[in-house]
Structures are given as structure tokens and as C-alpha cells.
Amino acid sequence: MPEPPPTPNARMICKLDSIFPLSEEERQVLEHLPVLVKRLKADQEIVSLGERPQQCCLVLEGLTCVYKLSYAGRRQIMALHVPGDMPDLHSLHLAVMDISIASVSSCTVGFIQHEDLRRVCERFPRLTAAFWRETLVDASIYREWLLNVGQRDAYTRLAHLMCELYTRLSAVGLTDERTFELPITQDELADTLGISAVHVSRTLQALRGDGLIETARKRVTVPSWSKLQEAGEFDPLYLHLQGRHAA
Amino acid sequence: MPEPPPTPNARMICKLDSIFPLSEEERQVLEHLPVLVKRLKADQEIVSLGERPQQCCLVLEGLTCVYKLSYAGRRQIMALHVPGDMPDLHSLHLAVMDISIASVSSCTVGFIQHEDLRRVCERFPRLTAAFWRETLVDASIYREWLLNVGQRDAYTRLAHLMCELYTRLSAVGLTDERTFELPITQDELADTLGISAVHVSRTLQALRGDGLIETARKRVTVPSWSKLQEAGEFDPLYLHLQGRHAA
DNA sequence: CGCGCAGTTGACGTATGTCAAGACAGGTGG
DNA sequence: CCACCTGTCTTGACATACGTCAACTGCGCG
Numbered sequence: 001m002p003e004p005p006p007t008p009n010a011r012m013i014c015k016l017d018s019i020f021p022l023s024e025e026e027r028q029v030l031e032h033l034p035v036l037v038k039r040l041k042a043d044q045e046i047v048s049l050g051e052r053p054q055q056c057c058l059v060l061e062g063l064t065c066v067y068k069l070s071y072a073g074r075r076q077i078m079a080l081h082v083p084g085d086m087p088d089l090h091s092l093h094l095a096v097m098d099i100s101i102a103s104v105s106s107c108t109v110g111f112i113q114h115e116d117l118r119r120v121c122e123r124f125p126r127l128t129a130a131f132w133r134e135t136l137v138d139a140s141i142y143r144e145w146l147l148n149v150g151q152r153d154a155y156t157r158l159a160h161l162m163c164e165l166y167t168r169l170s171a172v173g174l175t176d177e178r179t180f181e182l183p184i185t186q187d188e189l190a191d192t193l194g195i196s197a198v199h200v201s202r203t204l205q206a207l208r209g210d211g212l213i214e215t216a217r218k219r220v221t222v223p224s225w226s227k228l229q230e231a232g233e234f235d236p237l238y239l240h241l242q243g244r245h246a247a
Numbered sequence: 248m249p250e251p252p253p254t255p256n257a258r259m260i261c262k263l264d265s266i267f268p269l270s271e272e273e274r275q276v277l278e279h280l281p282v283l284v285k286r287l288k289a290d291q292e293i294v295s296l297g298e299r300p301q302q303c304c305l306v307l308e309g310l311t312c313v314y315k316l317s318y319a320g321r322r323q324i325m326a327l328h329v330p331g332d333m334p335d336l337h338s339l340h341l342a343v344m345d346i347s348i349a350s351v352s353s354c355t356v357g358f359i360q361h362e363d364l365r366r367v368c369e370r371f372p373r374l375t376a377a378f379w380r381e382t383l384v385d386a387s388i389y390r391e392w393l394l395n396v397g398q399r400d401a402y403t404r405l406a407h408l409m410c411e412l413y414t415r416l417s418a419v420g421l422t423d424e425r426t427f428e429l430p431i432t433q434d435e436l437a438d439t440l441g442i443s444a445v446h447v448s449r450t451l452q453a454l455r456g457d458g459l460i461e462t463a464r465k466r467v468t469v470p471s472w473s474k475l476q477e478a479g480e481f482d483p484l485y486l487h488l489q490g491r492h493a494a
Numbered sequence: 495c496g497c498g499c500a501g502t503t504g505a506c507g508t509a510t511g512t513c514a515a516g517a518c519a520g521g522t523g524g
Numbered sequence: 525c526c527a528c529c530t531g532t533c534t535t536g537a538c539a540t541a542c543g544t545c546a547a548c549t550g551c552g553c554g
Contacts, residue, residue: 050484068390071480074398078390090387093380098387098485122372132379133340135386140337140345142389143315143325150396150441151321154542185500194397196543201502217552233318237297238345400509432532443511448534464519 008035008110012058015084015172019241020130029120030127035110042183046101046109047088055111056092059085062107063183066099067191077192078142080104080165080184084172089135092117105183137240144238149194152233154203157193159232162213166222167236179221207231255282255357259305262331262419266488267377276367277374282357289430293348293356294335302358303339306332309354310430313346314438324439325389327351327412327431331419336382339364352430384487391485396441399480401450404440406479409460413469414483426468454478 013030016022022030037060040046046064047053057064059081066079066087078099081087087101092114103109121128141164148157169180186204190197207213212228214221222228260277263269269277284307287293293311294300304311306328313326313334325346328334334348339361350356368375388411395404416427433451437444454460459475461468469475 066390068394070394070398070403072398076394076397078393078397090383093376094383094387094487095489096484096487098487099390125369125372125375128372128375128379129340132375132382135379135383136337136341139382139386139389140341142386142393143313143346146325146389146393146396147315147317147323149393150323150325151317151319156317187500197500198502198544199542201500202542205502237343240341240343240345242342434532444532445512445534446510448532449510452534 007031008037008058008060009033011060011084011172012086016127016130016134018171020126020133022126022130026124026127029124033112033116033120035112037108037110039106039108040103041106042103044103046103047091047097049097049100051097052095053088053091053097054115055113056086056117057088057101058110058112059083059087060108060110063104064101064107064109065104065188065192066101068099075191076194077188078145079138080192082165082168082172083174086134089131089138092131104188133240140238140240154193154195154199155206156231156233157195158189158200158203158207159212159228160234161189161193161232162207162220162222163229163232163234163236164239166220166225166228167234167239167241171239171241178223178225179219181218182220183218254278255284255305255307256280258307258331258419259333263374263377263381265418267373267380269373269377273371273374276371280359280363280367282359284355284357286353286355287350288353289350291350293350294338294344296344296347298344299342300335300338300344301362302360303333303364304335304348305357305359306330306334307355307357309356310351311348311354311356312351312435312439313348315346322438323441324435325392326385327439329412329415329419330421333381336378336385339378351435380487387485387487401440401442401446402453403478403480404442405436405447405450406454406459406475407481408436408440408479409454409467409469410476410479410481410483411486413467413472413475414481414486414488418486418488425470425472426466428465429467430465 009031013022013027017027035058046057060083064081064087065077067075067077069075079087088097091097121131148160152160165182166175166180169175174180186200187197190200193200204215208215211223212231214223256278260269260274264274282305293304296315308330311328311334312324314322314324316322326334335344338344368378395407399407412429413422413427416422421427433447434444437447440447451462455462458470459478461470
């Protein structure tokens with residue numbers, strides 16, 4: 001649905017608006033929020049555990065991840081964020097970061113000051129609700145990932161993740177027919193799914209062998225959506241892509 | 248810190264207040280929110296996947312869980328809630344339930360109408376922030392559980408859960424020196440940790456054998472907090488029990 | 495053209511799952 | 525107060541999905 005963004009904030013506004021229709025005034029206010037745009041290479045830290053940021057991050061291009069390390073040094077990626085997402089919106093009300101955020105691919109991100117966000121939320125309570133809702137959808141995704149990691153085998157888990165990414169990228173207009181860019185390594189997929197990189201490799205081969213996905217240099221194509229969806233036990237309900245009043 | 252609650256809402260108010268100091272007026276308003284109190288036996292469904300509730304649930308006594316089923320019928324418990332928690336606060340902004348909620352032990356819960364909550368949030372924007380914050384802490388716990396289930400072995404995972412429950416119960420005054428009630432079966436622990444019930448049994452024995460916990464009829468005692476904490480790689484940061492301005 | 499990272503492959507190890515039988519305990523009825 | 529009964533927990537034998545290690549391949553980038 002959305003066009004390439006003319007201003008940095010457009011991505012965010014478009015996403016908010018799609019499920020929570022904004023008034024012209026609200027849209028204007030958001031449009032004029034000051035944003036500091038930054039380009040990043042792959043694997044750069046954006047915010048770190050323990051910090052007390054004064055700003056929120058907004059993904060404009062590329063892929064970012066939220067992660068944490070166990071004491072044994074194993075990394076769990078607990079979220080992947082696509083353009084339009086705000087990976088650390090929660091820092092608005094949680095003083096200290098309990099996670100780290102990094103770029104996965106090279107990407108461009110924007111930073112919006114907490115005080116600016118707070119100001120617009122005060123003036124427009126509906127925007128508070130819209131941002132709050134965004135953090136609730138994030139939480140819903142964490143829940144689904146817990147189900148994924150806790151109860152599904154590697155094959156189903158990977159299929160599920162592919163379905164989710166396809167769906168979320170689709171929602172922001174970043175899929176092309178039946179394919180999408182997935183600028184991520186198998187190592188990162190492993191940390192996301194809680195399995196080893198070797199096993200990711202084998203599992204991807206299994207999915208390819210079963211004709212559920214095709215991969216060619218960081219690009220995934222889905223020959224049959226319904227088959228992949230079934231293999232991944234994917235029900236998009238938890239993404240809450242319909243607004244409050246939709247079926 | 249809190250005394251046994253004189254009114255149903257006291258638990259919630261006390262919890263909100265402890266990290267987000269409320270004014271007398273705000274406290275009064277919350278105090279007078281109408282609550283429908285219900286007693287439940289163990290294993291009763293409170294809200295179900297797919298529903299569109301018009302109210303939020305507030306745990307007053309006992310333990311409740313948030314869960315989801317995989318297509319294979321395996322259950323993942325993605326959250327446990329103790330008195331003072333509101334397991335489905337997110338339903339305020341997410342129309343349809345993406346999870347189910349059930350009692351774990353026999354317990355008593357309160358129900359507060361969405362419209363009542365929305366009304367107080369409108370009149371007292373600071374309360375909006377306080378409730379929003381609650382949902383953000385829930386999300387933070389989901390993240391930690393993802394790390395737990397995705398990267399830690401069963402032994403560490405269980406120790407971690409024990410640490411978390413001890414800490415959270417402590418925060419609402421429900422621990423007694425070094426012990427706490429844990430009215431949960433090993434089956435439910437298994438579904439929480441993403442391991443089998445048999446393995447929970449063995450892992451509990453290992454923890455007991457190492458002197459990290461003692462168990463006697465649904466009551467857990469922690470002989471050495473620092474040892475258990477180390478075994479569970481537990482850092483309470485993610486629980487955000489300090490307010491915005493604490494160290 | 496070659497360097498280096500990402501991906502692949504095979505052999506082998508292990509944490510955890512499954513099944514099924516048995517022990518225990520807490521609540522209920524006589 | 526005892527006896528039973530059901531749900532919970534325990535135990536052992538065995539199965540398996542996935543991890544680890546290490547060598548090899550291949551592709552994209554300079």
C-alpha cells in the first residue's frame with residue numbers, strides 16, 4: 001500500500017495510519033517531528049544494554065535486530081525490525097535498556113527525541129494510543145516467537161519466520177509479487193530461531209527441497225503461499241494488521 | 248512492601264505506585280474503578296484466543312498463565328501472572344485476543360471494563376503512561392523468556408524462572424523470608440520452559456541436589472539467593488522494578 | 495584473480511524427548 | 525480414622541533432533 005517515503009517519517013505515519021486512521025492534523029504533527037537520519041553498515045550496534053537513551057529509533061531501510069546474550073555468550077535475537085518499525089519505542093517509558101539493538105544488514109535509521117514524542121502524545125492522546133498499540137504488537141510478536149522457539153521443530157520454526165517476514169514486509173509494501181529481500185546470514189537466522197547455524201543450513205535445504213521457498217542471493221521467493229503457511233503453522237492474527245474495527 | 252489489600256484494586260494501585268508514584272487524586276480514581284471479582288478453580292479458562300473482550304483481567308490471588316497451542320497440540324505458556332498483574336491489559340488496544348489466559352492455581356481475579364479504564368486514562372494522562380509501562384514490562388519479560396527458552400539449557404532455565412518468580416512475588420510482598428508459594432504442576436512448568444515434564448522432574452532433582460532450591464508441597468525455599476541467581480544467570484534489570492529515576 | 499566470509503557436508507556427541515511402569519500424596523467417602 | 529483413588533511425580537530404557545567440530549566449497553568483493 002505505501003509509496004516510497006518522501007520524508008523519513010512517512011514510513012512510520014503510513015504504518016500507524018493503516019491500522020489506526022489519523023486525522024490530517026495528527027499526520028501533520030508527526031510529519032514535522034524532527035528526525036536525525038543515520039546510515040549504518042551491517043552489524044553495527046544502535047543502542048546497547050544498560051543505556052538510558054533519550055531518543056527512539058525508527059527503521060527506514062534495511063533490517064535491524066533486538067538481541068541479548070546469555071552468560072555463555074550465546075546470542076538470542078528476539079526481534080527483527082523492518083522499515084516503519086520502532087525497535088525501542090519502549091524506551092519512552094522504560095528508563096534503562098534491557099536489550100541491545102543492532103543493524104543486521106546495512107540500513108538507514110532515524111532518531112526521534114523522547115521529548116518530542118512525549119510532546120505530541122500529550123497534545124494528541126490518540127497518538128499515545130497509536131504508539132502504545134505499536135508496542136503491544138511487538139509484544140504479541142514476542143509471544144508468537146516464544147511459541148515458535150519453545151514448541152515447534154526447526155523446520156516449522158523456519159517456515160513460520162519466513163511467513164512472518166513475508167507478511168510484515170508486504171504490509172509496508174516491500175514485497176514484490178512472491179519474493180522479498182532478506183539481507184540476513186544463516187548465523188543470524190540461527191540466533192533468531194534458537195538453533196545452530198549448521199542446522200539452519202540443513203533446514204533451509206529441506207524447505208527448498210520441499211519446494212516451499214527458493215533462495216537466491218539474499219532474496220527469498222515463495223512459490224506457494226498456502227503451502228508455506230501450512231508448513232509454518234502461520235496464522236497472521238498475532239500481527240494485528242487489521243485495525244480495531246475490521247473483521 | 249504492600250499489606251493485604253483492603254479493596255480489590257489496592258494490589259494494582261500499590262504496584263503502579265511503587266514504580267510510578269501516583270498523586271492522591273489518581274490513587275482515589277483508581278480505587279473507585281468498578282471491579283467484578285470472581286473466584287476460579289485451577290485450570291479454568293479466563294479469556295480465550297479469538298475473543299474480543301470488553302474488560303481487562305486483574306489477578307488478585309493465585310497464579311494465572313498466558314498460553315498458546317501449536318498445531319501439534321503442544322502448549323507454550325508465555326507468561327505467568329501473580330497478584331497485582333493485569334495479564335490482558337493489551338486487550339485495551341488490540342481488539343482480538345491472540346492468546347488465551349487461564350488460571351494455574353485456584354485464584355481470584357477482578358475484571359475492569361475497558362471503557363472505565365479508557366475514561367480514567369483520558370482524564371489522567373499520567374495513568375495512561377503507568378498502564379502503558381505495565382505492558383512494556385510484560386514485553387520485557389517475554390524477551391527474557393525468549394532468551395531463556397532459546398539459549399539456555401534446562402537447568403539454567405529452571406533456575407532462572409525460580410529467580411524471576413521469587414523476585415516478582417517479593418515485589419508484591421508475597422514471599423516469606425526465603426520461601427514462596429508456587430502452586431504449579433511440573434506439567435505446567437514444562438510448558439513454560441519448553442521442555443518435557445519428565446525432564447522438569449529430573450532438572451528439579453538436580454537443583455535440589457545442588458542445594459539451590461528446596462521444595463515441599465507447592466512451596467519453594469531458596470537456601471542461597473546468590474547461588475541460585477548465578478545458576479540461573481539472573482539479572483533483575485529486565486523486570487524494571489525501579490522507577491524511572493532510580494539508580 | 496584471489497581473498498575471505500558465508501554456506502555446505504559428514505561424522506559423531508549429547509541434551510532432551512517419549513513411553514510405560516511404578517511410587518507417592520492429598521483429598522474424598524465410608 | 526482408615527482406605528481408596530486420582531492426579532502428580534519419579535524412574536529406567538531407549539529414541540532422536542539437534543549441536544559441535546572441522547574440513548571443504550563457492551561466491552561476492554576488491
